[in-house]
Amino acid sequence: NEFAKKIHKQNRSMGWWSKPRSKFTFLELFHSELSEAMEGHRKKLMDDHLPHYPMVQVELADFVIRVLDYLHNHYGSIVLDVEIKCNHCDFHEFLTNVREQIMKSHKGNANYLKREWLLTAVKTVFEYANIEGFDLLAIAEEKLTYNITRADHQIKNRNKPGGKEY
Numbered sequence: 001n002e003f004a005k006k007i008h009k010q011n012r013s014m015g016w017w018s019k020p021r022s023k024f025t026f027l028e029l030f031h032s033e034l035s036e037a038m039e040g041h042r043k044k045l046m047d048d049h050l051p052h053y054p055m056v057q058v059e060l061a062d063f064v065i066r067v068l069d070y071l072h073n074h075y076g077s078i079v080l081d082v083e084i085k086c087n088h089c090d091f092h093e094f095l096t097n098v099r100e101q102i103m104k105s106h107k108g109n110a111n112y113l114k115r116e117w118l119l120t121a122v123k124t125v126f127e128y129a130n131i132e133g134f135d136l137l138a139i140a141e142e143k144l145t146y147n148i149t150r151a152d153h154q155i156k157n158r159n160k161p162g163g164k165e166y
Contacts, residue, residue, distance in 0.1 A: 001077050003137070007065055007144060008072035014148070017073065023106055023113050026070050030102050030121075033063035034095060041091055049146055053139055056091075060125050061140035063098075067122050074112045080122060089131045098124050 011017065040047070040055025047058040071078050098121050105117035129136035 001079060003140070004068040004072040004078055007069045010144060010148065011069050012073075016069075023111065026066070026113060027102060027106055029066055030063060031099065033059050033066060034099060034102075037063065038095055049150075050139070050142060053134075057129070057134050057136070057139055058143060060129065061136055061143050064122055064125055064136065064140050065144060067118050070113065071115060071118055075115050078115075078119065080119060080126070089128055094124065094128045 037056045037059035039045070040057075040059055043055075045055040047053050047055040050058050068078070101117050101121040101124065105113040105121070107114070126136055
């Protein structure tokens, strides 16, 4: 909950919440982070922003940052308890499982994505990190700190043609 508050406070101060975005925009942003994680895993790449970590790990951290930011904005406080259910995990099965949870979060006519499915997706990512032996929270903290200084995250640059509009 404290980390979600920190993420949301930073993202709000950086202008990420200055324009309304639909739940479908968030769904696509969540999926884009998962696709980048898959690409990093497939090509065994190191991350270009935090080059001392594999890209797959940083992109999963980005996914967690995005989802926790969304959850804190729309639901306030959250509780995330992680329970390890297995001691091995196929990456593709894991990724498909997370994508299914994200898709379930938008079923129905609600204007917001459903909290319980988003929390389940985040828990699954933390479970995968625990199984694979990397500290997802530490990576997410480091990426959040890095994002403060990113030129493409500054409002003036995001508003330029070709910028990170959303």
